[in-house]
Amino acid sequence: MKVDLRSNMDFLAGLMFIGVGAAAMIVSRDYPMGSALRMGPGYFPMVLGGIMIAFGIYVMIHGLVNKEQVKGNWSLRALFVLPLATVVFGVLMEETGFIPALVVLIFISAAAGDQFKWIEVLVMAIALTAACVGLFIYALGLPYPLLKGM
């Protein structure tokens, strides 16, 4: 009778609530609590943290009872690639300007799916970048350099 907790949906959800709640309470200890009359900055987060832990425990026990498993598939590829794409976009916006950032973003994003075709993505990248430059830079007047330092 070994329950696989790693894929027990509610157990994990409860763990998340408890974790966040506990972390918030630990961090809030550095903020003055004050009294109910004059609440310090630590009061509200401390209470919220306690509430989260309480719900977390409830949800966790619920999970231990109903043993429901996490459903569906995980695309680790998408889970890794898409956040990576956003980070790279951020870096390139600062370093190289709007056009390179956007083109790279589109390429990396497209690679998150499993039907990556070079020609298709290239055409899409060009068209979409052109559209975005037109819309955001010219029509809406956002002040970003198209190309930096080249």
Next chain:
Amino acid sequence: MELFNNLIFGFSVALSWQNLWFAFIGCFLGTLVGVLPGIGPLATIAMLLPITFNVPPVAAIIMLAGIYYGAQYGGSTTAILVNLPGETSAVVTCLDGYQMARQGRAGPALAIAAVGSFIAGTICTLIIAMFGPPLAEVALKFGAPEYFSLMLMGLVAAAVLSSGDMAKSLGMVAMGLMLGIVGTDVNSGMARFSFGFSELTDGIGFVVVAVGVFAVSEIISNLSERTEDREVFTKKVTGLFPTWKDFKQSLGPILRGTGIGAFFGVLPGTGPAIASFSSYMVEKKLAKDPSRFGKGAIEGVAGPESANNADAQCKFIPTLTLGIPASAVMALILGALTIQGIAPGPQVMTQKPDLFWGLVASMWIGNSMLLVLNLPLIGLWVSLLKVPYRFLFPCIMAFSCIGIYSVNNSAFDIYLAGIFAVIGFVWLKTEVPAAPVLLGFVLGPLMEENLRRALLISRGDPTVFFTRPISLGFMIATVVILIVMAAPAVRKRKEQITG
């Protein structure tokens, strides 16, 4: 008649060229995302929020509202033609709408959905115009304790009435409140939960959370599931106009659907899906021959479609008059107001009458536009369905990233959104609902502020929430909602409805 003066004033605002144009863009985009599965009004509004910063507040809100109710229209189109609900609210429409399409009656089904939505929209515009001002007037007299109790009731109701597990929803409200108070504390000037990042002392950006959790993690989730090719109902849609008999059969369901939708609309948390499902059940019960349902009964399209549109519009009542968002989309609209420098609450109506009445009038105009826009353009919408998802999601990514970056011109926000995308995906997988986070996030600072003020007034006595009659009323309502929704029978029924 003050009501008519106000409405006339509203139309004079909404009929300016600029506002008409934004209403049109909103409705168009709304229909577009309503048609396209895999992207909903929530993600769209989140992505487009930053674009509205350069636009006057009235035009911005008109456009965002247009996206919202336009999406309800668009969702029905795909439900009828492809048996694929573009939005969750259109799930019920699939039952009879698709059957009608298979019988060659796609035209009347689409037309009656549009007409029903239009009638519902018209009635709800009047409802908002009638009940908005008195409600705001009452709310203006609220003190801090009343406000705190009201927010508590709104959040609790929104959490427990929405789909999903009650304990998880409530936990997520707390999570949202917590995220909302990140940043500098107004009273003490202390930076909370900033972990040494100077960017976090201004708080977490609203757009960052919304786009990360609702746009990007949706994509991760969609890419995780193998998508089979969609089969589009390609038979040409002919004979758009319903017969006189269709109209007669639909009028009752449309009016009842509007009533049901308006009722659920003002309740926090209940999405349009609950309204349309209830309307379907009512029509099935009232029908002389219930066996026709599921086989192409026009009442099964007319009622639910009116109900979900009525619900979508009446959600604006608590949002605009009380400043309490009744759903995640409304939280976004409030967020947009805040970014525009307008503090949400009952004072909006007196301080910014053009905003309130302009929006109300624009809803009616938008509904007329949708009626005109949708029926002739059905061919276009259907062809859009054939666009594969692999073209769609890089576009969503591009708009999302540009949108987030443009708020503060800060790369930090983009990194944070990447983190929220991962967190959002974990939430999706463990089936903790993300919508309550957004509500809590918007209300977090306000709620803390009112709690502080209330306890300051009462000299630290927490019974203040139970000794002031209005506040006590809200508190009792909160407890009643909790008890009722926790009752096993109600819980079971809710699971059936929201699946």
